[in-house]
Structures are given as structure tokens and as C-alpha cells.
Amino acid sequence: MHHHEKVAVIGAGSWGTTLADLLSKRGHQVTLWAYEPELVEEMRTTRENSMFLPGIKLHEKLSFTNELAEAYRGCTMVLCVVPSQLVRRVMGGSVSLIPTDAVFVSASKGIEVDTLDTVSQIYQEILPPELYARFAALSGPSFAREVALEMPTAVAAAAESEEIARRVQEAFTTSFFRVYRNDDVTGVELGGAIKNVIAIAAGISDGLGFGCNTRAALITRGLAEMTRMGIAMGAQASTFAGLAGMGDLVLTCTGDLSRNRSVGIQIGQGRKLSEILGEMRMVAEGVKTTESAYNLARKLKVEMPIIEKMYQMLYEDKPAREAVLELMTRNLKAE
Structure with missing residues (x-):
């Protein structure tokens, strides 16, 4: 019954590697592209990504490559999981190699700093129209390590076309990974x-x-701010009460595996942002997104006090305690 896809997974960070492994376990033919040749070599020989997903044995049928052309060859689905600020650079030059009847799934989370584009807006610019018509975004409360360990997880697959959302839902759903359809990209x-x-x-x-x-x-x-911005951009308020909104927000704000939360903890303890980032292997998307969200809020004239204070803390050296107290003592208002 299951439709088997040939999937190119672009980006071998913890999430890309986990999803490639999941799709491979699910019976699809999967090739994982990594930027670092030495990482490709390591995964091939040891079946492990010690840099981004240590201690997880990768599925024996999973293939690895350092060549985008090889990953795309004959694929029926592309899953791109590179950091959002690198999407344009990594994908821009290579989209002509993607079969135009493939489904394109994006799992990158962020807003591009220079353009204030969301990830789908970047793809709208760089993908051929017939490929963009088969675009879907995959998002939700999903720490990579927990998914790799097969802990029950639910996410949303959003596409304008219900047929595409269904195909993504079908491709990714397993006994421990549940995908809900959504039409609000x-x-x-x-x-x-x-x-x-x-x-x-x-x-x-x-x-x-x-x-x-x-x-x-x-x-x-934070949920209220996110929803206000969404409505200003034509999104549906109900999406923010769902997995990709409240679900992911709760996970990332409370979970010990959250890179963004751990960056915050260290700032709260008085460390400098540049120092913290200098020690990190993985990308904390929220750091750059603070800047783009702040500028996007101003452009859309949406009031986002938490985002504004975050910008002042990360980019204007405002003391953290002062910023939090200012948030608490703003003009009194109705909820």
C-alpha cells in the first residue's frame, strides 16, 4: 500500500540526519547530502553522525553523498534541512538539478536576515514554479534525538495543495512519528x-x-506576539494554537535539549553572546531570527515587545535583568 519515495535529504545536522534515518527505516530509498566530506566518509564507514547525532546507529540502507547532483538524481522527493540563513546559498545554484516532478519539503526554521523572507518565500524565488507548486513545510515540536530514539512525536506538514500535504504525511508517518496536514504554510x-x-x-x-x-x-x-505577526502576514490564528505554534513553543522554551534555550540560559548567567556561539557546533536559529523578526515586526508595524527586548539584549547589549523588568512594567493593558 505504502508509496515508496526516492528521497534526497539535504543537510546532515541532527534533524536532517534523524529524518533521513526515519525515512530510510520507513522503507524509502534515501540519500543524505552533507556539506563536510569528512562527515560523509564517517557516516558511510561507522553508520554514525558523531558530530551532530552521537550514539545513534543509522539505518543500514541509508546512503550518503557530498555531491548535490548525486543526491537529486532520480529523486521523487527533496527534503531540505539546512539552517535557514544558508538555504539560499546551498540551494540557489543547484535547483536546476532537481527533477521537476519531485515534491519539495522544507524543514528549516527561520527568517532570512538580509531579505526578511520566510523560508517558503526564499523557495518561491529560487525554485521553478512547477516545483514550488509542490512545496511543503514540515514543522512541530520535535527534538531530533527523541525522534531518533523513536519517542512518540507529532508534527505538521503544511502545503497549499492538499494532495502534496497528504503525500508528505504518507511518506513520513510511522508508529512513533505522526504527521498532521495543514494548509497554512x-x-x-x-x-x-x-x-x-x-x-x-x-x-x-x-x-x-x-x-x-x-x-x-x-x-x-510569546504566542500572542507570534500570532499577531502571523495574522499580519495572512496566516490563520488557529495555526498558532497547534503543533507548529504552541506545540513547538512549549517544547523549545522548556526542553533541556533546546539549543536556543541553552543560549538564553548562558546569557542570563552573564556570558557574552559571541563567546557562547564560538563554542557551539550546532546552529541556534533563534539568534539570527531575533534580528530578522525584529526588523520584520517594524516593517509590518506589529507590536512585539518580547522580540524587541530580545533584539536589544542580543544586538544592543541591554542588560538581561533590566530587559525582563521592562517587559513586566510596560504600560498596563487588557489581555
Whole structure:
């Protein structure tokens, strides 16, 4: 019954590697592309990605390559999981190699700093129209390691075409990974991008020694900001109450595996951002998205006080404690 895809997975960070492994376990023919030749070699010989997903044995049928052309050859589905700020650079030159009848799935979470484009807007510019017509965004509360360990997880697949959303849903769904269909691409993407910024804020609050009350307030008001921005961009409010909005927000603001939250914790403890980032192997998407979200909010004239304070902390050296207190003592208003 199951339709078997030939999938090119672009990007071998923890999430790309996990999804490639999942799709391979699911019976698809999968090739994982990694930027680093030495990582390709390692995964081939040891069946492990020690850099980004240590301790997880990768499926024996999974293939690896350093050549985009090889990954794309004959594929029926492309899954791109590179950091959002690198999407244009990695994908821009190579999209002509993708079979035009393939389904294109994006799992990158962020907003491009220079253009303020969401990831789907980047793809709208770089993909041929017939390929963009088969675009879907995959997002939701999903720490890679937990999915790799087969812990039950639910995510959303958003596409304008229900047929494409169904095909993605069918391709990815397993006994432990449940995919819900959605038609609000903008909302699903925005939830995945903005929640990383709020997660840094939640981390800062924890790092300052504030408690669960503070975190709950940040999550709830963060959701309100995210929803306001979404509505201004034509998304549906209900999306933000779902997996890609509230679901991912709760996960990233509370979970110990969240890179964005751990960056925040260290800032709250008084460390400098440049130092923290200098020690990190993985990308904390929220750092760059803080800048793009702040500028996008100004452009759309949407009030986003948490995003604004985050920008002041990360980019204008505002002391964290002062920023949180300013958030709490803003002009009084109705919820």
C-alpha cells in the first residue's frame, strides 16, 4: 500500500540526519547530502553522525553523498534541512538539478536576515514554479534525538495543495512519528521561526534565576506576539494554537535539549553572546531570527515587545535583568 519515495535529504545536522534515518527505516530509498566530506566518509564507514547525532546507529540502507547532483538524481522527493540563513546559498545554484516532478519539503526554521523572507518565500524565488507548486513545510515540536530514539512525536506538514500535504504525511508517518496536514504554510513556518527567539528569552529568564511563573508568562505572551505577526502576514490564528505554534513553543522554551534555550540560559548567567556561539557546533536559529523578526515586526508595524527586548539584549547589549523588568512594567493593558 505504502508509496515508496526516492528521497534526497539535504543537510546532515541532527534533524536532517534523524529524518533521513526515519525515512530510510520507513522503507524509502534515501540519500543524505552533507556539506563536510569528512562527515560523509564517517557516516558511510561507522553508520554514525558523531558530530551532530552521537550514539545513534543509522539505518543500514541509508546512503550518503557530498555531491548535490548525486543526491537529486532520480529523486521523487527533496527534503531540505539546512539552517535557514544558508538555504539560499546551498540551494540557489543547484535547483536546476532537481527533477521537476519531485515534491519539495522544507524543514528549516527561520527568517532570512538580509531579505526578511520566510523560508517558503526564499523557495518561491529560487525554485521553478512547477516545483514550488509542490512545496511543503514540515514543522512541530520535535527534538531530533527523541525522534531518533523513536519517542512518540507529532508534527505538521503544511502545503497549499492538499494532495502534496497528504503525500508528505504518507511518506513520513510511522508508529512513533505522526504527521498532521495543514494548509497554512505561512503560519506553520512562522511558528517554527519565532518560537526560537522566545526560547532564548525563556532561557534568559531561567539563567537569571526567575521561575516557572516567568517562563509561563513568556510562553503565553510569546504566542500572542507570534500570532499577531502571523495574522499580519495572512496566516490563520488557529495555526498558532497547534503543533507548529504552541506545540513547538512549549517544547523549545522548556526542553533541556533546546539549543536556543541553552543560549538564553548562558546569557542570563552573564556570558557574552559571541563567546557562547564560538563554542557551539550546532546552529541556534533563534539568534539570527531575533534580528530578522525584529526588523520584520517594524516593517509590518506589529507590536512585539518580547522580540524587541530580545533584539536589544542580543544586538544592543541591554542588560538581561533590566530587559525582563521592562517587559513586566510596560504600560498596563487588557489581555
